[in-house]
Amino acid sequence: xxxxxxxxxxxxxxxxxLMFSQSSNMTRVSVNYNEFKSLLERGQVERVIIRENxxxxxxxxxxxxxxxxxxxxxxxxxxNFSVRLPGSAATPDSxxxxxxxxxxxxxxxxxxxxxxxxxxNFLPIILLFGMMYFFFMRAQGGQNGVMQFGQSKAKxxxxxxxxxTKFTDVAGHEEAKKExxxxxxxxxxxGKYHQIGAEIPKGVLLVGPPGTGKTLLxxxxxxxxxxxxxxxxxxxxxxxxxGVGASRVRTLxxxxxxxxxxxxxxxxxDSIGRxxxxxxxxxxxxREQTLNQILSExxxxxxxxxxxVLGATNRPDVLDPALLRPGRFDRQVTIDLPxxxxxxxxxKVHLRNKPMADGVDVNEVAKSTPYFSGADLKNVTNExxxxxxxxxxxxxxxxxxxxxxxxxTLGLENSSLTISDAEKKAIAYHEAGHAVTxxxxxxxxxxxxxxxxPRGRALGAAFxxxxxxxxxxxxxxxxxxxxxxxxxxxxxxxxxxxxxxxADDFRKATxxxxxMVLEWGMGDNFKNMALVTDSxxxxxxxxxxxxxxxxxxxxxxxxxxxxxxxxxxxxxxxEIVSEYRVAMNEVAEALLSxxxxxxxxxxxxxxxxxxxxxxxxxxTA
Numbered sequence: 001x002x003x004x005x006x007x008x009x010x011x012x013x014x015x016x017x018l019m020f021s022q023s024s025n026m027t028r029v030s031v032n033y034n035e036f037k038s039l040l041e042r043g044q045v046e047r048v049i050i051r052e053n054x055x056x057x058x059x060x061x062x063x064x065x066x067x068x069x070x071x072x073x074x075x076x077x078x079x080n081f082s083v084r085l086p087g088s089a090a091t092p093d094s095x096x097x098x099x100x101x102x103x104x105x106x107x108x109x110x111x112x113x114x115x116x117x118x119x120x121n122f123l124p125i126i127l128l129f130g131m132m133y134f135f136f137m138r139a140q141g142g143q144n145g146v147m148q149f150g151q152s153k154a155k156x157x158x159x160x161x162x163x164x165t166k167f168t169d170v171a172g173h174e175e176a177k178k179e180x181x182x183x184x185x186x187x188x189x190x191g192k193y194h195q196i197g198a199e200i201p202k203g204v205l206l207v208g209p210p211g212t213g214k215t216l217l218x219x220x221x222x223x224x225x226x227x228x229x230x231x232x233x234x235x236x237x238x239x240x241x242x243g244v245g246a247s248r249v250r251t252l253x254x255x256x257x258x259x260x261x262x263x264x265x266x267x268x269x270d271s272i273g274r275x276x277x278x279x280x281x282x283x284x285x286x287r288e289q290t291l292n293q294i295l296s297e298x299x300x301x302x303x304x305x306x307x308x309v310l311g312a313t314n315r316p317d318v319l320d321p322a323l324l325r326p327g328r329f330d331r332q333v334t335i336d337l338p339x340x341x342x343x344x345x346x347x348k349v350h351l352r353n354k355p356m357a358d359g360v361d362v363n364e365v366a367k368s369t370p371y372f373s374g375a376d377l378k379n380v381t382n383e384x385x386x387x388x389x390x391x392x393x394x395x396x397x398x399x400x401x402x403x404x405x406x407x408x409t410l411g412l413e414n415s416s417l418t419i420s421d422a423e424k425k426a427i428a429y430h431e432a433g434h435a436v437t438x439x440x441x442x443x444x445x446x447x448x449x450x451x452x453x454p455r456g457r458a459l460g461a462a463f464x465x466x467x468x469x470x471x472x473x474x475x476x477x478x479x480x481x482x483x484x485x486x487x488x489x490x491x492x493x494x495x496x497x498x499x500x501x502x503a504d505d506f507r508k509a510t511x512x513x514x515x516m517v518l519e520w521g522m523g524d525n526f527k528n529m530a531l532v533t534d535s536x537x538x539x540x541x542x543x544x545x546x547x548x549x550x551x552x553x554x555x556x557x558x559x560x561x562x563x564x565x566x567x568x569x570x571x572x573x574x575e576i577v578s579e580y581r582v583a584m585n586e587v588a589e590a591l592l593s594x595x596x597x598x599x600x601x602x603x604x605x606x607x608x609x610x611x612x613x614x615x616x617x618x619x620t621a
Contacts, residue, residue, distance in 0.1 A: 033093075035066050040099055048054030048100060048107040048559060053085050163229055171349045172316055172374070173213060176333050180204070180221055183308060187225045187261045190306060201330040202298055203309040205269075207316045210336030211375030216311040217335065218265045228259040234271045237290050246293035253297040253307075261306035273319045275555065276361040298328045337373055340366055340468060346374050350381040356378040357397040365401050368448070370466050380404055390416040411456020419454070424592065426495050427452050430502070431460040432587040433490025435602045437576050438483045440462065443476060445483075447599035452591050459501060460591075474522050482567035482576070484509040489573040490584060513565045523561035529559065583609045 031202060036057060039045055047058040062079045086093045100107045123448060167177050186193055186200050193200070206214040222229035232253060237248050256262045272290050298309060313319065323329060338346055343366040351362070383404035388396045406413075419427070431450050438444045445464035452460040469476075488502040517523035518532040531550055550558075577584055583605040590597050 013070070030082045030084070031067050033066050033083055033086060039063065039065070040103065040105070043103055045100075045103070045105050048105055050085070050107065050109050051111070055083050055085055055486050057081055057083055101204060125218035125621060162226070163219050163222040165216065165223040167220050167224055169349070170213060170216055170220050170344035172338045173217065173335060176206075176217065176335055177220075180217060181224075181330070184221055184225045187227055187306065187308065190261070200306065201308065202327055203311060203329035203331075205312065205316070205324070205329040205332045206312045206335055207332055208314060209337060209373060210314050211373035212335045212337060213374045214314075214335050215265075215267060216374075218263075218267075218310050218312060222263050222265070225261075225263060226260040228256075230259075230262065230264045231267070232265070233267045234269045234273070237272055246289045249293040249297060251292060256307045263308050263310060265310040265312070267312050269323075270313040270315040270318055273311075273313075273323050274603045275318060275320045291323070295320075295322055295328065337371055338377075340370075343369055343372065343377060346377045347381060350378050351396075354381065354385055355395045357395040360396065360398055360401070364398070367465050368401075368405055368463075369479055370468055376408075383407060406451075406455060410458050410461055414454040414456070416561055417454045419459070423499075424452065425588070426491060426499050427460045427501065428588040428591040429490045429494045429584065430487040430499075431462055431490075431591060432584050432602075433573070433577050434462040434483055435587055435599075436490075436580050436583055436606060437486035437573055438462065439599070439602045439606045440576050440580060441482060442478045445478055447602055449596060449598050450587070450591060450602065453595050458504075474516070474520075477522070478565070478569060481509050481512060481566065482573045484512075485566070485570045486573040486577060488576045489570060493574060493577050493581075494584065496587075509569070510562065513562045516565060517558055517561045522565075523558070523559045524564060525561050580606060580609050 034053075036045075039057075039059065044059050044061070044063055045057060046060040049056045058080045059078070062077050064075045064077050065081060066075055067081075083098070097107075150184075167181070170177065183201065206217060208214055218231075221231075232252065252264065256264045272294070274287070274289055274291075276288050276291065309329070316324075316332070324332070344362055347362050347366055357449060365380070369380060372380070380401070384400040385394050387400040387403045387407075391400075393400070431452055435450045436449055438447045445466040448463040448465050450460075450462045455461070467598070484505045485502075488498060488504055491498045491502070517526060519530055521528045521530060531554070583602075586605045587597070587602050590601055
């Protein structure tokens with residue numbers, strides 16, 4: 001139970017005091033001095049208490065008195081009231097005391113309360129500071145924030161709230177787990193390593209795309225090692241006041257040393273670990289001070305401290321080199337996207353507590369989700385469960401997974417979109433162009449289904465089951481370009497005009513062709529040569545100051561190579577859809593009537609036509 005802030009209690013008491021004092025003043029009616037003198041002369045006054053220029057008057061019996069209110073003068077019946085006495089040199093009343101004594105009125109003098117006046121004078125200022133303090137505490141996330149600016153915000157997991165995650169809860173990433181098991185073993189059995197002269201790694205950096213399980217692996221390390229685990233996001237070090245980040249780093253490392261052996265996990269470390277001096281207009285002083293403090297603390301570890309720093313990032317290219325050198329983050333463990341076997345294992349983990357129908361093929365779902373991360377696979381299983389619940393099913397079947405994949409990859413079905421017959425025919429031939437070229441070209445990704453049902457921004461789509469390959473051959477890349485441009489080729493051949501529906505196809509094809517020339521040395525003018533050394537995301541500031549990689553003439557030759565590759569692929573796609581005209585018409589008519597067909601329908605149509613696609617024409621440089 002949280003304790004009440006003492007300042008809030010003081011403010012509450014002062015507010016009550018002011019409220020009651022004001023309420024007592026409001027219940028006391030004030031009359032003018034002439035009315036008071038008239039009552040005194042008639043002998044109706046019983047007692048008078050005088051405080052400087054004010055007097056509280058008590059009458060012998062309730063009497064109607066004339067008062068001035070917000071609505072004007074009125075007569076009300078009162079037994080007591082207050083009156084302001086003439087006390088200035090210009091309007092004295094020296095006869096008042098004699099008149100009081102002559103009529104046997106009980107009167108006395110009292111000194112006004114000085115504390116009351118002081119409080120009433122300073123209460124607005126106190127309330128103002130109290131409100132500023134209250135909102136300041138709220139901005140700091142809790143009470144005592146003024147004294148805890150430099151305190152670490154890391155959450156500590158220990159014996160009371162032990163981390164329950166184990167390596168068995170992490171599917172896939174077998175190589176990464178083998179590397180991290182050694183770290184756990186060192187924390188459990190440090191003597192085995194010390195006796196042979198081995199030193200504990202100061203830090204381990206987990207690197208990988210978003211959603212691959214870096215944070216999950218860090219929690220598994222904490223659960224396996226059974227030691228205090230400090231978890232903090234790197235952005236929590238930063239504050240609006242300079243120096244706070246460095247102070248929080250010092251506090252975090254001190255707490256970890258006191259709890260050694262311990263693990264310290266800093267998530268998204270790239271937010272404070274970026275290269276120094278790479279920003280536009282110079283680096284941010286607060287961020288660089290925080291980074292400098294982390295560098296100092298990690299390098300200052302004692303050999304016997306038994307504290308390991310875990311870091312996680314998906315942008316290792318922007319980290320400061322001093323952070324990555326041996327002695328700080330000694331190891332980098334890459335957490336890649338899961339392969340087919342790992343995806344199947346991850347899906348089984350997420351489907352453990354879900355009722356599954358007998359016909360569900362987890363391997364088929366894994367094949368349908370290439371390049372999906374662990375987080376993406378969890379989302380697939382959840383969306384499939386939602387699809388089943390939406391139809392009031394008690395078990396999840398394959399149709400729910402297919403609908404979930406369509407929803408995730410393309411978006412919601414846009415049934416309200418109005419499409420004319422001519423546009424629908426163009427869409428059907430466009431998708432038939434993709435499908436037929438994929439079915440004809442040997443070694444292409446297996447076609448799963450073709451649809452002209454609008455989803456999201458896509459008016460139609462062809463779904464494939466790609467074969468995962470580590471290396472991409474030039475022939476396979478050229479085949480991908482033919483399939484990508486098959487839609488536009490079909491529009492030209494069968495519709496006589498072209499539409500804007502191939503915009504996304506052009507973006508994908510141009511991106512592949514550009515990489516073939518700039519990175520993979522597959523251009524006619526630039527064979528065995530890479531013109532771009534870093535294809536990662538732009539690091540603002542550093543990349544803007546880099547000199548141009550090549551001249552204008554070279555840029556022109558690069559554009560010629562890209563254009564030549566795309567033109568060859570388009571001509572080949574045009575020849576294929578022309579040769580397989582009968583299959584194209586059959587597939588397009590099936591799409592117009594059914595809107596969704598399987599890949600077997602396309603392959604059967606191509607097989608009935610027969611023939612062979614012309615090979616990609618070769619040119620000499």
